Amino acid sequence: MKKNKGKPGSTAEKEFVFEFRAGKHNCVLKVPLKFPVQENISDLHGRLMLLHKIPCYIENELKTSLSNFIENETILDFDREAELALQRLTTGDVDVNQLTNAWTRSYVETTLEHARPEEPSWDEDFADVYHELIHSPASDTLLNLEHNYFVSISELISERDMEIKKLQERQAAEMDKVMHELGNTLSDQDVNTVASQHFDAQQVLENKWASELKQVTGIQKQEYQEWVIKLHQDLQKSNNSSKINEEIKVQPNQLSELADSGARMFEEQPQLEESFTIHLGAQLKTMHNLRLVRADVLDFCKHRRHGSSGAKLRRLQTALSLYSSSLCGLVLLVDNRVNSYSGIKRDFATVAKECTDFHFPCLEEQLEEVQQVVLYARAQRSSKQKDQPEIPRNGGDDKSKNVERNPSNILPGEFYISRHSNLSEVHVVFHLCVDDNVRSGNITARDPAIMGLRNILKVCCTHDITTVTVPLLLVHDMSEEMTIPWCLKRAELVFKCVKGFMMEMASWDGGISRTVQFLVPKSISEEMFYQLSNMLPQIFRVSSTLTLTSKH
């Protein structure tokens, strides 16, 4: 009898001996059995009967004796293993304290009964209150109030822009003058001094405005939250809520009329858009909606002022679903640094600051937190890699060098997530890191950017993000090298990969209907757009248009 060192799955072979009489013969049946017995005893019995041609009159006898044998031996095995474990404690092979601490930990961390009592979380309470209010008749009031705050911020911003512009004009004039005198009364050094003075003056002004904006947003946020809580309490106190509602409504309505007089900042852009309904799956099919949109990525974030009714509805829709289980996400392609200093990152930050976020920390704070988490993740990773050095990963060396250089930078395919309540159509923004590789024509389905898309869709599954907007060409702006064949090739790749991921998603979440919006840059031609919209149904096998006609 062999035995391993008490590992699960340790097997031991034991022999089952059964004696019976057949006529004048004494027969002995010996069966080696592997313990723990995995197979069905009835099957084993049936097989023995068949294999050894055992007479049927001892069928039942064999069955009882076989099952008794297995039962007894299994109990013996259990006993032996159990006592081995107890022995390890007495001999000191296993530390009692460590053992009981592990037990305590698993109870404390996983069961409500033993878990530490929850510290009340203000955020979540506010979430509940807000969710309730926005689904009540008070929603209109809330939106109006939010809008008023938005108006005052944008007034501030335009004031700031004006002042900065003035300063710049003045400085430009001054600089002109200086340049004029250059070589006459003033030297290069003087010019430099003036320039640096200008720069400093600009910095001071910008800082001043930044801090003022920050202060105003802080005040707004606090006021707003207090007001929401109070409104909720009031509503709860009095049952005839309608009366109170009327009172609240009057004031903001006046304000909103005021706001209406404000110029419309953003004219509706002529968007190109086409929608499709698809069914995915081999036998069981899930319906999804796809949309191909030609627009600027920030159009999904920018607020339009009240006035156009569509904007307000959109705003309400976003507010209603903020704490629900149908969120909207947007994929933003960024470089490898977590900040908002340049390019699309800065543009996005500008849009995000146009309106106070009454629910979540402002973008800067969120990014700071991300930076901390990135550092933590790197530390975790490297300690893990030290533990398991034998796993070679293709290109892993290359990457780790990169990381060693600056651990706070992120790699292509990785992404960080920010949450917003103040964008027009989006709650969640995935900042997906891509490198210059995406501009080249030859990326494959194994490209980090594509894998990043897959992970984004996975997060969408686990966190109920039912609408997600993806830049189809994996770029936000077009450039020279992006020819028509390049676009077609890229679009085909992304369509196909997303289709594959969506089919995979069905196994992650059990087939929930989703909306995926494919975004193409504004600068592509109409003709190109229609070429892409012709490609989509071929890859996704759109069926709806034809089924409609087939009904008589």
Place this chain on the structure above:
Amino acid sequence: MLICRYHHILFIHCNEGSLSRSQCFVSGRMRPLRDAQLGAFTFFASALPHDVCGSNGLPLTPNSIKILGRFQILKTITHPRLCQYVDISRGKHERLIVVAEHFESSLRDFQKQGKTASPEKVLQIAFEVLEGLEFMNKHGMVHRALSAHNVLMDCKGNVKLAKFGLYHMTDHGADVDFPIGYPSYLAPEVIAQGSFHPSDPSHDEAPLPSGPKTDVWSLGVLLFELCAGRRLLQNIDISERLKFILTLGCMDDIVTVLAEEHGCLDTIKELPENVLELLRKCLTFLPSKRPTPAELLRDPVFSEVSCLYTPFQKPVSLFSSSLRCAHLELPEDISDLCKDDDEDYLSERAIDEVYHLWCLAGGDLEKELTIKEIIQSKPPICTLPNFVLEDGESFGQGRDRSFLLDDTTVTLSLCQLRNRLKDVAGEAYYPLLEDEQSSLPQSNSSNELSATVTLPLIIRERDTEYQLIRIILFDRLLKAYPYKKNLVWKEARVDIPPLVRGLAWAALLGIEGDIQAKYETIDKDTPIPTDRQIEVDIPRCHQYDELLSSPQGHIKFRRVLKAWVVSHPDLVYWQGLDSLCAPFLYLNFNNEALAYACMSAFIPKYLYNFFLKDNSHVIQEYLTVFSQMISFHDPELSNHLNEIGFIPDLYAIPWFLTMFTHVFPLHKIFHLWDTLLLGNSSFPFCIGVAILQQLRDRLLANGFNECILLFSDLPEIDIERCVRESINLFCWTPKSATYRQHAQPPKVAGDNGFGKTTTYYSSDYQDMPKTDLSREPLALCDLKAEVSPRISAEDLIDLCELSLTGPTKRTKAGKPKIVAVDIRSQEDFSRGHISGSINIPFSAAFSPDGELVQCPATGILQNYRGRVIVVISHAMKSAAMFAAHMVKVNFPRVCILDGGINKLKPTGILTVPSPQI
């Protein structure tokens, strides 16, 4: 057979006295609800590590699905001391909700009162708990989570063990994050073997599974608490508690030490000797010295108690060799049974039935649990991670408190259901089956019900009252199976309630006998060459379904498939057999033997010889008949498909080889097969044509490549419409038109069991007695050459109602309208023809280029458009050509008389018209 008959006679007796409430007829179904409640509790399966693939390269199965698969067997564990498990459902994010029998009172109530239990009560509880444990152990299960609140009491004060399946369904706790069991009740060896915690890197391996003796220790602690009237080690923290339990190993007398520790030595000392002895035996430190539940149950300490209990006997299942009514005892006065008038009839229904109806009446598990605040979910936006690496690992996500285990069981209120069913009369619960005319109960609501019958199936399946009535009816019919086979057929034509579909199908397929014993004798373990193919196919077969994608589902798949392959040595495994197995396995997940038996009965009926090693002749003939069916029913489509070369060989083989199970999801297969099983082996042709017709417009509009693409991923098919249309097509098809020489040979007459009346549509053409007028086999190449099907002279006579005995034969409703077209020359026609036939000589009808000539005769033909047109001629060749021309010009329902006019000559039904002046 004699015995069988006898016990069905007995059953009739029972019916008349409305006696069949008696328990002995419960056949493999769950117990009645009675005074129990339905309870639900929820927990989370552990999440899988991100992005890991299994050894076969496929994604790993989520733990919740593993648990769901392992849970199923628990539904069959039925014992009076165990709470019946009813259902499990998967929610979002790996949540599982388990529904089981539930009682509000438990031993916790005892503890709360702070009183000690009397020694008799302690012994009773101990004995009953052990009964439950022994039964579980027999099924290879261990409780591990025994505690005061998991020992429930029914209203008679009997023990019901709850949550006994948790340890089994979670694979000994490996699939969940939380430890199974409660700290005070853990046996020392369980503590010593350690806890497994996923976030703890020092323990890579799950602890060993626990044996049955661990429950005995827990029981000991529980009994001690009852005797002492207080809870054990309540006030110290967990790690101290566990350490204390471990130190008990050094003590001589654990019971005394525990009593001293809790300051109740006096109370314990006063206990009777047998109770003390029981406590000592349970609280034996070393497992090897501790008895198992089975041993303890037979221990002398229970000598006073054990005589009060009769051992539990498993009710006899529907398919077994023993007598179902053998132990039926009628009381002296039958009216005793009918006394209680205001009885709660609903609670006499089986637990799973009540739960099924509860769901139909709008029950929502998640909602119930959310109301009781067991499910508390945070808004998803608050739980998003901050940062995700390229391989999918996410960071910055706080541990969500709502994922913690709260295993409180919530009682599901039946108010809504009772309210919904308050108008259902008492008689509806006990319909009399003798009345063959109407099986629906004659009550106030019967009008309403007969109105419901006309509604679409999807609506009927969601109608609470309707389903109640149907389930009761089928339940009773199936209990009387095979005696009431005819009624099962009759009712199945209306519809089959989803809850009883598995058994109803078995009845339709005529399963009888001790299938379990037969299945067990088949060797499913020895490796065979087919294993590899089966292994490859199973993880690709209907994997969207939770049951079939679970590891348990795979194991069962493998066993049933292997059993079939091994037991049919003349046939082989063809890819597609797995799909064919899927619906049977799904419906009989806990009864592999029945799944196997159904599959073995289904294949010869509908797919005779399809699984031969060389099946080409069978399939070729089948496909040829199918393409004749297309041109028979839809000549325009047929012409188009033939023109672009889109022949059935390219798309229809998986349809027929798997009887459509490869192309449709399970819920559609069920509705399709509900009808398929009622029809004969030619019904699948009609389904095939109906599918084509649903896609007709797209097929007609497209060329070869588009058609291939279209069928490679079959679009959504409206299955109810498909069923309706295929029935209609079937009614228009003369039986002999689908004759196949490779079809199943006629069965030996006389084995028709309990006189199943075969109807025109359910019987096979092959089963009819063969006469001179029947169809004769045709070589494949000849068959292929003909566009239109042939029908037999017999059919022609039957359909034209030409009979030598005169037109007395009862006209069957739904018979296709038919017209015979005689294409011989006028002279031949005038020498003798079938009465009612019209004469259109070949040459008069078609021009040489195949166009229909405008003449009076073809005008008549146009008038008969839509009827079944039988072309009669001397030579088959000219008839076939005539038919082909007619199909070409889009005449539907054209067929040819097999054997031509010569076949009819000996019958003497040809008439010579009196010369007209």
